[in-house]
Each structure stands twice: as C-alpha cells, then as structure tokens.
Amino acid sequence: MKNNLKYIAIVALGLVACEPEFDNPINEGDFYTSGQADFSNYVAVGNSLTAGFADGALYITGQENSYPNIMSKQFALAGGGEFTQPLMADNTGGALIGGTQSLSNRLVLAFDAAGNPAPAVYTGGTPTTEITTNLNASFNNVGVPGAKSFHLIAPGYGSAANLATGAANPYYVRFASADDATVLGDAVSQNPSFFSLWIGNNDVLSFATSGGVGVDQTGNLDPTTYGGNDITDPTVFGGVYTELVNGLTANGAKGVLINLPDVTSLPFFTTVPYNAIPLDAATAAFLTVQYNAYNLGVNQLVAGGAISAEEGERRQISFSEGQNAVVILDEDLTDLSSFNPQLLNLRQATSEDLLVLTSSSVIGTLADPANPASVIGLAVPLADQYVLTTDEQTMISTAQASYNATIQAIATANELAFFDARSVLAQVANGGLAFDGGIVTSAFVTGGGFSLDGVHPSPRGYALTANGIIDAINTTYGSTVPNVNPGDFGTVTLSNEVN
Amino acid sequence: MRNLFLAVALIVSASIYAGGYRVGLQGQRSLAMGHTGVAVVNNAELAFFNPAGLIYLENKLNISGGVSAVFSDVVWQNEQLGQYAETDSPVGTPFYLYASYKVNDWLALGLNISTPYGSRVEWEKDWAGSHLVNDIELAAIYIQPLVSIKISDKFSIGGGPIYVSGSVNLNRNLNRTLTDIDGNRSNVTIDATNVTAWGWSIGAMFTPVEDLRIGFNYRSEIIMDAEGGDADFSNIPNSPATPFVDTTFDASLPLPAELSLGASYQVNDKWLVAFQFDRAYWNVYESLDVDFASPTNPDSVNPRNYKNSSIYRVGVEYKALDKLALRAGYYFDESPVQDGFFAPETPRNDSNNFTAGLSFDINEHLAIDASFLYVRFKEVDASYDFYQENGQNVPFNGTYKSSAFVPGLGITYKL
Numbered sequence: 001m002k003n004n005l006k007y008i009a010i011v012a013l014g015l016v017a018c019e020p021e022f023d024n025p026i027n028e029g030d031f032y033t034s035g036q037a038d039f040s041n042y043v044a045v046g047n048s049l050t051a052g053f054a055d056g057a058l059y060i061t062g063q064e065n066s067y068p069n070i071m072s073k074q075f076a077l078a079g080g081g082e083f084t085q086p087l088m089a090d091n092t093g094g095a096l097i098g099g100t101q102s103l104s105n106r107l108v109l110a111f112d113a114a115g116n117p118a119p120a121v122y123t124g125g126t127p128t129t130e131i132t133t134n135l136n137a138s139f140n141n142v143g144v145p146g147a148k149s150f151h152l153i154a155p156g157y158g159s160a161a162n163l164a165t166g167a168a169n170p171y172y173v174r175f176a177s178a179d180d181a182t183v184l185g186d187a188v189s190q191n192p193s194f195f196s197l198w199i200g201n202n203d204v205l206s207f208a209t210s211g212g213v214g215v216d217q218t219g220n221l222d223p224t225t226y227g228g229n230d231i232t233d234p235t236v237f238g239g240v241y242t243e244l245v246n247g248l249t250a251n252g253a254k255g256v257l258i259n260l261p262d263v264t265s266l267p268f269f270t271t272v273p274y275n276a277i278p279l280d281a282a283t284a285a286f287l288t289v290q291y292n293a294y295n296l297g298v299n300q301l302v303a304g305g306a307i308s309a310e311e312g313e314r315r316q317i318s319f320s321e322g323q324n325a326v327v328i329l330d331e332d333l334t335d336l337s338s339f340n341p342q343l344l345n346l347r348q349a350t351s352e353d354l355l356v357l358t359s360s361s362v363i364g365t366l367a368d369p370a371n372p373a374s375v376i377g378l379a380v381p382l383a384d385q386y387v388l389t390t391d392e393q394t395m396i397s398t399a400q401a402s403y404n405a406t407i408q409a410i411a412t413a414n415e416l417a418f419f420d421a422r423s424v425l426a427q428v429a430n431g432g433l434a435f436d437g438g439i440v441t442s443a444f445v446t447g448g449g450f451s452l453d454g455v456h457p458s459p460r461g462y463a464l465t466a467n468g469i470i471d472a473i474n475t476t477y478g479s480t481v482p483n484v485n486p487g488d489f490g491t492v493t494l495s496n497e498v499n
Numbered sequence: 500m501r502n503l504f505l506a507v508a509l510i511v512s513a514s515i516y517a518g519g520y521r522v523g524l525q526g527q528r529s530l531a532m533g534h535t536g537v538a539v540v541n542n543a544e545l546a547f548f549n550p551a552g553l554i555y556l557e558n559k560l561n562i563s564g565g566v567s568a569v570f571s572d573v574v575w576q577n578e579q580l581g582q583y584a585e586t587d588s589p590v591g592t593p594f595y596l597y598a599s600y601k602v603n604d605w606l607a608l609g610l611n612i613s614t615p616y617g618s619r620v621e622w623e624k625d626w627a628g629s630h631l632v633n634d635i636e637l638a639a640i641y642i643q644p645l646v647s648i649k650i651s652d653k654f655s656i657g658g659g660p661i662y663v664s665g666s667v668n669l670n671r672n673l674n675r676t677l678t679d680i681d682g683n684r685s686n687v688t689i690d691a692t693n694v695t696a697w698g699w700s701i702g703a704m705f706t707p708v709e710d711l712r713i714g715f716n717y718r719s720e721i722i723m724d725a726e727g728g729d730a731d732f733s734n735i736p737n738s739p740a741t742p743f744v745d746t747t748f749d750a751s752l753p754l755p756a757e758l759s760l761g762a763s764y765q766v767n768d769k770w771l772v773a774f775q776f777d778r779a780y781w782n783v784y785e786s787l788d789v790d791f792a793s794p795t796n797p798d799s800v801n802p803r804n805y806k807n808s809s810i811y812r813v814g815v816e817y818k819a820l821d822k823l824a825l826r827a828g829y830y831f832d833e834s835p836v837q838d839g840f841f842a843p844e845t846p847r848n849d850s851n852n853f854t855a856g857l858s859f860d861i862n863e864h865l866a867i868d869a870s871f872l873y874v875r876f877k878e879v880d881a882s883y884d885f886y887q888e889n890g891q892n893v894p895f896n897g898t899y900k901s902s903a904f905v906p907g908l909g910i911t912y913k914l
Contacts, residue, residue, distance in 0.1 A: 061682035490676035494738035
C-alpha cells in the first residue's frame with residue numbers, strides 16, 4: 001500500500017506541471033513581432049505629456065499611465081525590455097525644494113454640499129518628493145514637464161543651483177546625470193534601440209494658457225532671451241528639433257515622432273463660454289448706461305479717424321436680458337488712452353475669443369469685495385491673461401503649423417514613424433472617439449479624455465495616445481504590437497480630501 | 500480509520516471541474532468508471548448515486564470514504580490587447596463519506612455526506628477581468644440520512660432529506676477603473692458562512708434479469724439563501740460620489756436539481772459495463788443578484804441565464820485478480836453556460852473526461868480505491884456580455900483554456 005501511495009503522489013506531482021496551454025500563447029515565442037524595430041531599449045523624450053503629467057501635477061499613478069509606460073508594456077510582448085521612470089515619491093503631486101513645498105498638489109474632483117463637482121487641490125497628503133534629492137540613475141522616460149524644445153539641449157537645465165533663476169527645471173533636477181547635463185544627452189547616453197519624441201507643445205502652450213500675455217518671438221533667434229510665456233521662433237524650433245533627432249538616431253535607432261495638437265481644442269480653452277453671465281432686463285439696462293460714456297468716446301474717435309469704424313463697432317458695449325458676453329481687456333485694440341485716459345482697451349468677448357479655464361473662478365466675482373457693483377466681466381473687465389483673442393490664436397496656430405511641418409518633414413527625411421496627434425485630438429474634440437464603454441471626448445471632467453487641468457490627458461486619454469503611436473509604429477516598421485483597451489484606463493480621480 | 504475520517508471531514512473546500520459549479524467526484528469506484536453509479540451495486544457509494552441500491556449490498560455494514568485532489572487551472576488571453584492571465588487556484592479537496600446498514604431483508608438505513616457543489620477560482624488580483632471576479636470560493640456539504648427499501652426482488656426504492664451547509668466568498672473590483680487616490684482598485688468582498696437549506700433525493704432500482712440493473716435517481720434543487728452576509732468594500736475613494744459602505748447583503752445561489760438514469764450489465768465474472776445519462780436543471784440559475792442592505796450601495800445584478808445540460812457516461816470494470824479490480828470510463832460533460840454568458844468565475848465549456856482506477860482488497864473487510872480523472876477542455880473563444888458601465892453593456896472576451904487532473908483515494912469497508 002505504501003508503494004501505491006508513493007506512485008500516486010508521483011503522478012500527482014507530475015500533473016501539477018501540466019497546466020493548460022494555448023495553441024498560440026501570446027506570451028511565448030513570437031506571437032507579436034517588432035518588425036524592423038527593436039524595442040529592447042526604448043527611451044521616451046519629451047515634456048509633461050511624456051512624463052505622464054496630469055491634474056496639474058506629476059504623481060506616481062499618473063506616471064504609471066504615461067503613454068510611454070503604456071507602450072512599453074505592449075512592447076514587452078514584442079521583445080521590449082524594462083522601462084524605468086523617475087517616479088515621484090507619492091501620489092500627492094506636490095514637491096519640495098529644500099524642504100519647502102514649491103510645486104502644488106494635484107487636482108481631484110470634489111463635490112460640494114449641494115453635490116456639484118469641481119476640481120480642487122488635493123490636501124489629503126503632504127508631499128514627500130524632494131526635488132534636490134537626485135535619483136542618481138538614468139531612466140527610460142526622460143519626459144520633463146514644462147520643457148520647451150530648446151530646453152532639451154540646454155546645459156544646466158537640471159542643475160539645482162539654477163532653480164532660483166528659473167534656468168533649471170525642478171523635474172529634471174531630480175534625475176539629471178550632472179549639473180551641466182542636457183536632457184538630450186541623458187537620453188542618448190542610454191543608447192536607445194528605439195525612441196519616441198514629442199516636444200514643442202510648450203513652445204506655444206504657455207503663451208496660450210497665459211492668455212497670450214507673452215511675446216511672439218518669431219524672428220528672434222536667441223531663445224535665452226525668451227520669457228516663459230513666449231512663442232518660440234519656428235527657425236529655432238527647427239534647428240533644435242533637427243539636433244534632437246540627429247542625436248537620437250546617431251546609433252541607428254528607429255523611433256517615432258509625434259506632432260503637436262491644436263492647443264486651442266484643449267478643454268482648458270473650450271470650457272468657459274464667452275457669454276457666461278445671465279442678466280435680467282433691469283440690470284442689463286443699468287449696466288449698459290454705465291458704458292454710455294465709453295461707447296460715446298469710442299464713437300467720437302471713430303468720427304475723428306483715430307480708429308476704424310469696424311473697431312469702433314467691436315468696442316461698443318451693451319447688455320441685454322439673457323446671456324451676456326463678458327467685458328475684456330484686449331491689448332491688441334488701439335490704445336486710446338492718449339486721447340482720454342478713461343478709454344481703456346475694452347470690448348465684449350465674441351464666440352471667437354477663448355476664455356481660459358482659470359477664468360471661471362474669476363468671472364462673476366467682485367473685484368472689490370466691498371463694492372457689489374464691481375463684478376468682473378461686467379463693470380470690471382476681465383484681464384488679458386484670461387482671454388485668448390483671435391489675434392493671439394492666429395500667432396499660436398501660425399507657429400504651431402510651422403513646427404508641425406518641421407516635425408513631419410524630419411520624420412519623412414529620417415524614415416521614422418510619425419503619429420499625427422493633431423488629427424486625433426481634433427477628432428476627440430469634435431465628436432469623440434468610441435471605445436467599448438462609450439465615447440471619449442474632450443468635454444471637461446465628463447468627456448473622459450482629459451485630466452482636471454484641462455490640458456493634460458487622463459489615463460484614458462494617454463491610452464488612446466499610446467494606441468495611436470503604436471499604430472503608427474506598426475505601420476512604419478511592420479511590427480504587430482497590440483493596442484490597449486482605453487476602457488481599462490480611468491479618467492478623473494474622485495476625492496473630497498480638499499479642505 | 501477514525502482519524503482518517505476526521506482528517507477528511509475537516510477539509511471542506513472543493514474545486515470546480517464539472518459543468519457550472521457542480522463537482523462530480525462522489526466516489527472513487529464510480530468515478531473510475533466515468534462517474535457511473537446510478538445502476539451499479541458495488542459499495543456504499545450508492546448512498547449518493549442511488550440509495551435504492553443500498554439494500555442490495557451483500558454485507559450488513561458498508562462504509563466508503565474518500566477524498567480527491569483537484570488540480571485545476573484556467574488560462575485566458577486576449578490577442579487584440581496582448582492580455583494574459585492564469586488562475587492560481589489552490590488544490591481543491593472534495594470528499595465523501597457513505598455508510599449503509601442492513602436492518603433486515605427489506606430495509607437498509609444509510610448516510611451520505613458529500614460535497615457535490617463547490618467552486619474555487621483565484622485569478623491574479625486586478626487582472627483584466629477583475630471587474631467580474633478576482634477570486635471565488637463556494638463550498639457546500641450535503642448531509643443526508645437515507646432509507647433503502649426492497650419492494651420486491653426486482654424493485655427497490657430509496658431516498659431521504661438533504662441538509663446542506665454552505666459558504667460563499669467572492670471578491671471583485673467594483674468596475675474597470677475606480678481607484679482610491681493611490682491607484683488601489685476599489686473592490687468588494689462578500690462573505691457568507693453557515694448558509695443552510697434543505698432538499699431531498701429519491702431513487703429507484705429495477706433488476707429485470709439477474710445481470711442487468713436499471714437505476715433512476717433524482718436529487719432536488721436546493722436554493723441557498725445567504726442572508727445577512729458581510730459585504731466589505733475596500734479602497735473606496737473618499738467622495739460623496741462613491742458612497743459604498745461596509746454592509747450586509749442577501750443573495751441566492753441555486754444548487755440545481757439533477758436527474759440520473761442508467762443501466763449496468765454484468766457481462767461475465769470479470770466484466771461489468773455501465774451507462775448513465777445525467778440531466779442537470781441549471782436553468783434555475785438565471786442571475787446572481789447581490790442585494791446590499793445599505794441603500795446607498797447599488798445592488799449588483801449579474802445575469803447568468805444558464806441552460807439545462809446533460810452528461811453522457813460510460814464505464815467498465817474488469818476483475819483482473821481476486822483482489823484487484825480495474826476500471827475505466829469516459830463522459831462528455833455539457834456546459835450549462837450559454838453564448839455571451841461565459842463569466843470567468845465559472846469558466847467552463849464542454850469537456851471530455853477520461854477516468855481510470857482500481858480497487859485492491861487488503862483483506863475481506865477493507866479495500867483501497869484509487870481513481871484518476873483527466874478533464875480535457877477545448878480552447879474556447881468566449882465572452883461575458885452583460886457587465887454594464889453607465890448603462891452600456893461592456894463585453895469581456897478572450898480565449899479560455901482549462902484543464903483539470905484529479906487523483907483520488909478512498910477506502911471501502913464492509914462487515
């Protein structure tokens with residue numbers, strides 16, 4: 001009987017190893033192929049989008065849902081190797097410099113007592129990421145939030161000593177290999193077998209998000225003289241971009257270049273309506289009277305030839321019962337203060353003006369809390385920083401079109417894969433993209449495509465991005481890397497730990 | 500021997516390998532012959548298969564006990580998405596203990612303690628189907644006193660009330676994406692123990708000629724009503740939009756009725772053949788609904804829509820030596836799961852089952868029974884289409900492949 005037991009035990013043990021196996025298991029052999037590409041050492045270069053920035057901050061779960069990290073997991077099915085990221089220390093999104101909080105916590109979706117949702121800064125945790133503690137390692141993800149094109153080749157961009165002057169970037173300080181290192185150098189030194197490059201968004205975005213308060217530097221070829229909210233000269237962009245691609249392809253690496261979406265289709269610019277203020281007839285009539293003197297003054301100057309009749313018409317301010325366009329300051333109007341200091345650069349917004357997301361917390365509030373008549377957007381104009389006017393939009397789109405032409409031309413010249421992120425975002429903004437749980441749109445909070453800062457994608461938005469890039473790579477290199485399911489990725493994070 | 504029974508009785512969890520969550524491992528001798536038993540008069544395993552036959556056992560006292568070790572694995576993959584997962588289910592150990600005592604020429608009393616229903620599946624935590632199930636453990640013990648009455652030399656009946664004690668523990672994520680601030684997936688565990696219910700079974704055996712037996716058995720449906728079980732919600736965001744609180748729940752799980760019809764024929768001194776048809780009335784399992792006590796927790800409705808299913812069995816026994824009987828069998832087990840309802844908590848498609856075993860008589864009272872079952876599943880592309888997000892059905896699909904190996908050991912004692 002002992003022998004029988006022994007025999008049965010041996011049979012049983014042998015069978016434990018006999019696990020079910022598919023005819024074509026996806027995780028063995030070469031079910032998926034890399035084609036002419038080699039994903040064994042993938043390095044991602046870019047800005048906040050590449051880093052996985054979301055909800056106005058960088059935090060661990062956001063980084064885990066960065067498009068390069070999503071792609072790297074799919075690459076792993078086709079010969080891809082380990083993909084490392086300079087993970088933050090926690091999920092608060094905030095960070096410290098010298099022990100003092102210098103980067104704000106992330107946004108979460110909070111509900112007020114009436115059940116209305118709104119983004120709010122998360123206060124449920126204290127940030128523990130110390131910017132000046134260098135991680136002393138190189139990372140496959142060299143996405144640096146806030147970086148413009150020329151920052152990637154600027155020595156000292158990762159030096160803690162330069163933080164005070166603004167010449168360094170706190171996110172890069174965390175993992176720069178040396179004080180005089182460049183982002184490009186730190187990417188190239190990893191000898192990537194495959195790379196992605198998505199840079200240039202910030203070269204127009206900061207101008208846009210600041211409501212166009214910066215300067216269009218087209219014609220100025222010295223980026224060291226640029227302010228933070230300026231538009232980068234397209235020639236500077238082209239030179240930098242060429243240098244980046246030359247560096248990344250020097251060892252023969254294949255890669256993918258990604259163009260720049262229209263910043264003006266981001267929810268940051270499309271959420272707040274130009275005519276957000278409802279008025280009753282009496283209030284409208286009262287307010288219109290307040291602008292009688294301004295309207296009269298403008299008309300006199302039209303008659304006098306100081307401004308065109310068309311501009312005079314644009315500057316007429318009146319209100320009526322119902323929704324009313326907000327009164328804005330527009331620096332591109334003719335300065336009439338030399339004729340009369342009372343005649344500010346005022347007009348009412350039109351449907352073509354874009355009010356930035358942050359204006360929603362200003363419009364309708366009182367400029368002077370003691371004066372109930374000082375409603376911003378009505379009696380008090382909305383400041384220039386909250387409005388992207390059509391002139392400013394034109395500056396942005398002109399520069400962006402030039403950058404995109406450069407990116408596509410360089411992709412073609414170097415036979416690299418090219419992902420048209422601009423077209424995909426346009427689709428998300430106009431109708432949306434279907435997935436198995438509905439449709440992803442760029443509607444703020446509810447659309448699912450964007451995080452709570454209105455600029456950066458949600459995890460689901462990053463998943464769609466990764467799919468688009470994977471498709472472009474597969475097309476160019478004949479690889480068969482599978483997509484991810486956007487429905488497996490979340491959208492906005494709920495929390496009422498917002499004080 | 501008493502110690503062995505104690506040890507066996509302590510092991511209560513079982514693992515699925517048959518259609519739905521039916522665990523067809525109710526006797527090593529029967530199992531070795533394709534789990535035919537409704538018309539085979541051999542030992543006390545009749546207590547489960549057909550108590551009408553107990554009266555025909557030669558000895559006054561018959562006891563059978565045994566335990567199986569279920570090595571069951573499921574793998575899943577989705578080629579479009581490059582997703583892969585496999586179960587890491589613990590070894591299941593369904594058991595049985597049967598006894599019969601012949602009071603007189605026409606009356607025998609019996610006892611059936613067995614675990615005909617159960618399930619244990621553990622997927623990787625947070626796998627792609629974790630919104631349907633992370634892990635599940637179902638267990639049910641049947642305890643049934645029996646009478647077996649000989650009506651005539653050719654006809655007998657038997658049966659008795661069934662007392663069931665069961666438990667359920669299920670964990671799954673609330674949906675595909677909800678997490679707390681640190682990205683931990685929001686999930687719920689429902690747990691109910693000591694769920695009890697009553698049922699019954701009745702059997703009949705007809706012996707038209709000496710070597711031919713025809714058996715019939717019907718085991719009633721038993722609805723396990725779990726009331727006041729614990730529902731434990733974890734990693735819920737701190738938000739009024741997700742008002743999930745730990746609460747209690749009510750849920751019902753049916754143990755479906757089963758009808759067996761079969762025949763056995765003693766060909767000669769050495770050969771016995773047996774055939775059996777089973778019908779399981781799974782259509783009672785329409786939906787797994789979990790009703791949470793707290794009104795803020797939305798109830799969970801999970802359509803199952805099982806269909807009745809059949810099993811076709813055949814087995815042979817060969818008395819190789821005086822002390823040694825060899826057995827083999829086969830059965831085809833239809834899955835009760837319909838297209839579009841293939842949920843990964845019971846990922847079973849049709850299976851071909853191959854069995855073998857032997858009995859060795861140690862002395863005139865005691866025999867060792869061994870059996871082995873190999874369950875062969877075809878690779879199947881399947882989906883569960885009735886999970887909803889925002890009122891929209893979101894199918895979960897992929898390719899499944901399962902296998903199970905079940906060695907079992909038991910003893911037969913007669914006096």
